[in-house]
Amino acid sequence: MGIYCAAMARAATTADVFNAVAEPRRRQLLDVLAGGERPVGDLALALGVAQPQVSKHLRVLREVDLVAVRDDGRRRLYRVNGRALKPIHDWVRAYERFWTERFEALDDVLDDLKRQEDDGHAG
Amino acid sequence: MPASGTATVTLPTDEEIRIERDFDAPRHLVWRAWTTPELVQRWWAGQRGTVTSAEIDLRVGGTWRYVMEVPGGPEVAFHGTFQEIVPEERIVTTEAYEGVPDPDGSAALNVVTFTEQDGRTHLDLLVRCPSREVRDAIIESGMEAGMQESYDLLEQVAASLR
Numbered sequence: 001m002g003i004y005c006a007a008m009a010r011a012a013t014t015a016d017v018f019n020a021v022a023e024p025r026r027r028q029l030l031d032v033l034a035g036g037e038r039p040v041g042d043l044a045l046a047l048g049v050a051q052p053q054v055s056k057h058l059r060v061l062r063e064v065d066l067v068a069v070r071d072d073g074r075r076r077l078y079r080v081n082g083r084a085l086k087p088i089h090d091w092v093r094a095y096e097r098f099w100t101e102r103f104e105a106l107d108d109v110l111d112d113l114k115r116q117e118d119d120g121h122a123g
Numbered sequence: 124m125p126a127s128g129t130a131t132v133t134l135p136t137d138e139e140i141r142i143e144r145d146f147d148a149p150r151h152l153v154w155r156a157w158t159t160p161e162l163v164q165r166w167w168a169g170q171r172g173t174v175t176s177a178e179i180d181l182r183v184g185g186t187w188r189y190v191m192e193v194p195g196g197p198e199v200a201f202h203g204t205f206q207e208i209v210p211e212e213r214i215v216t217t218e219a220y221e222g223v224p225d226p227d228g229s230a231a232l233n234v235v236t237f238t239e240q241d242g243r244t245h246l247d248l249l250v251r252c253p254s255r256e257v258r259d260a261i262i263e264s265g266m267e268a269g270m271q272e273s274y275d276l277l278e279q280v281a282a283s284l285r
Contacts, residue, residue, distance in 0.1 A: 099130035
């Protein structure tokens with residue numbers, strides 16, 4: 001019911017975008033960065049976690065290009081790179097499209113059932 | 124009657140996929156459409172093909188099996204075993220795709236919940252994959268296999284969602 005076409009299993013990539021955003025803390029980081037560039041200290045404050053932990057998550061996000069960094073004097077400023085989210089966007093849209101079609105067919109079935117039920121009550 | 128909306132798909136954790144949708148019908152009818160073989164045959168393939176076989180033994184420990192035929196493509200079959208059934212409310216079942224080397228070893232666990240409000244039904248389908256590798260394979264298949272149409276169509280849908 002859930003899986004449509006789990007075709008060939010493939011070698012799992014440990015460092016892909018899906019993996020990067022699967023971690024709730026990293027999604028939080030992206031949410032904060034969506035508001036603009038920030039140094040790591042700000043991010044640690046915003047998330048309420050220690051800076052080394054934030055740095056660890058930032059490293060994962062940078063590996064898949066979700067986050068970019070630049071030097072600003074003595075600070076390093078991190079920013080989000082939304083384009084790297086495209087594989088997820090594409091997949092989710094394709095999957096949604098399939099389920100939407102499937103559910104539209106289910107709508108038709110439900111309309112028939114409702115009609116039958118109304119006829120039943122009338123008769 | 125316009126469609127009740129599009130399905131929403133989210134990735135709550137590393138190993139999960141969540142699909143949600145509202146239906147303009149009371150819960151007992153959604154349940155019937157979801158669990159009656161003749162009715163499943165009418166919707167489960169969407170517009171992608173036809174369901175050539177649907178068997179459902181709706182009891183805990185009972186099994187189900189759906190076979191779908193896609194024009195110009197191979198038959199695809201799925202099966203599973205019901206682990207929990209709360210009539211009209213909840214189904215927990217395994218789901219195995221028969222096209223992989225070890226279907227049951229890579230089966231997902233599906234948790235389906237139906238809630239009714241004001242004569243409408245909200246469906247929540249949580250697909251729990253045994254591992255991130257399996258979830259990624261599902262995701263990957265969506266990008267490679269029959270699910271994708273032309274990119275134009277995809278964009279239209281994406282636009283209509285926003």
